[in-house]
Amino acid sequence: MSKQEKLQGVRGMNDILPADEPLWRRLEDTVADCMRSYGYRRIRTPIVEHTRLFVRGIGEVTDIVEKEMYSFTDALNGEELTLRPESTAGVVRAAIEHNMLYDGPKRLWYTGPMFRHEKPQKGRYRQFHQVGAEALGFAGPDADAEVILLCQRMWDDLGLTGVRLEINSLGQSDERRAHREALIAYFEANQQLLDEDAKRRLYSNPLRILDTKNKAMQSLVEAAPKLTEFLGAESLAHFERLKQLLLSQNVPFTVNPRLVRGLDYYNLTVFEWVADGLTICGGGRYDPLIEMLGGRAAPACGFALGIERVLELMRAAGELQDASSCDVYVVHQGDAAQLAALQAAERLRDAALDVVLHCGGGGFKAQFKRADASGAFLAVVLGDDEVAAGEATLKWLRGADGEVGAGRQARVPLSGLVESVIDAIANDE
Numbered sequence: 001m002s003k004q005e006k007l008q009g010v011r012g013m014n015d016i017l018p019a020d021e022p023l024w025r026r027l028e029d030t031v032a033d034c035m036r037s038y039g040y041r042r043i044r045t046p047i048v049e050h051t052r053l054f055v056r057g058i059g060e061v062t063d064i065v066e067k068e069m070y071s072f073t074d075a076l077n078g079e080e081l082t083l084r085p086e087s088t089a090g091v092v093r094a095a096i097e098h099n100m101l102y103d104g105p106k107r108l109w110y111t112g113p114m115f116r117h118e119k120p121q122k123g124r125y126r127q128f129h130q131v132g133a134e135a136l137g138f139a140g141p142d143a144d145a146e147v148i149l150l151c152q153r154m155w156d157d158l159g160l161t162g163v164r165l166e167i168n169s170l171g172q173s174d175e176r177r178a179h180r181e182a183l184i185a186y187f188e189a190n191q192q193l194l195d196e197d198a199k200r201r202l203y204s205n206p207l208r209i210l211d212t213k214n215k216a217m218q219s220l221v222e223a224a225p226k227l228t229e230f231l232g233a234e235s236l237a238h239f240e241r242l243k244q245l246l247l248s249q250n251v252p253f254t255v256n257p258r259l260v261r262g263l264d265y266y267n268l269t270v271f272e273w274v275a276d277g278l279t280i281c282g283g284g285r286y287d288p289l290i291e292m293l294g295g296r297a298a299p300a301c302g303f304a305l306g307i308e309r310v311l312e313l314m315r316a317a318g319e320l321q322d323a324s325s326c327d328v329y330v331v332h333q334g335d336a337a338q339l340a341a342l343q344a345a346e347r348l349r350d351a352a353l354d355v356v357l358h359c360g361g362g363g364f365k366a367q368f369k370r371a372d373a374s375g376a377f378l379a380v381v382l383g384d385d386e387v388a389a390g391e392a393t394l395k396w397l398r399g400a401d402g403e404v405g406a407g408r409q410a411r412v413p414l415s416g417l418v419e420s421v422i423d424a425i426a427n428d429e
């Protein structure tokens, strides 16, 4: 047979190897604990949804819908489908479909893979993972404060420092419209100061002019009308109350008037958590969305964090190395010993010990090599000798200081093996 080509994974879609498992586990456990402690319940929605859900739920003129979605036609029935690029749309769809809001608001959370066709680089992948929470049916700034406090607790519990909170208010759509008109009028009055980019965007997306990197336009942009000046009393009160609530809980923040989120449906509060110049988490209020997706109008807010970016911070903070190991490695040789070893391993597992049973035969020397590599504290050795005597040999693989090959060993009766092993482990501590 000719040698087969070596296959590779899809670019931007990563394997998560066992060495990273302790870090992932730490994050997932912490997140689940935090969510529970705030009364959020987990929801799992499908990875594939109808394309039109995202077009309607994210907005046609967004980066995601314009160029980042993995969309395809179902070859069997012609349906237009998309791998979810985010989860809010799916969660809201499910909440509507299952009438979840009929008896009051709901606190939901999710985690899982998301898919966006982006240029892969550090912290940006084509399959990546998010954790998110959605507070559906809550109108007040108390819910905004709650999801922000939830985030803060996650960072604290994960041992992350240096994650900064930025907040802003986008007001309501009529307020944004008034601001936009004022912006256009302002830039029109200063046509001669606009560069080509700005002229092109003047009517299509005047807000983007505010993000210009052109130094010559800096003072023009700084003096431009600000959205805050167009917010009505209600929007301002919502924002003020949120700030008070955050201050009352000593959550530091900065107001960033430039902070806008990519999606059309955001209103009032928007926020981002930033670390090392990278946004790890974004969220805010999206009161129009539930109705836009066909539900009875209900307000909502939430956030989504990027797991890979948070893990990167945990790594930088020196959180947890690969701690893979088991308690016991069972070494055996001979047919009778194999039976005894299988039996012993099962009994040790009954006692909640982590046991690796040697598979694949081989001499004792090779087996002990595997036992050492397993990180086990003890080896249980079963040869013909032991089995004939109704005994097992315990061999200490690591001393109390964690050193390999501590050299100690002892014969114990097979009938009391579980107790002997538990004793040996307990005496180590």
Ligand code: ATP
Residues within 6 Å of the ligand: 086, 116, 118, 123, 124, 125, 126, 127, 128, 129, 130, 262, 279, 280, 281, 282, 283, 304, 305, 306, 307, 308, 309
């Ligand atoms: P960015 O501006 O970095 O593209 P975004 O606004 O598209 O982010 P959101 O849709 O708000 O991101 O998603 C929330 C979080 O998910 C981000 O803050 C980030 O941590 C993470 N995230 C988004 N896209 C990716 C990606 N392609 N790879 C890894 N993480 C991502």
Ligand code: MG
Residues within 6 Å of the ligand: 063
């Ligand atoms: Mg993006």
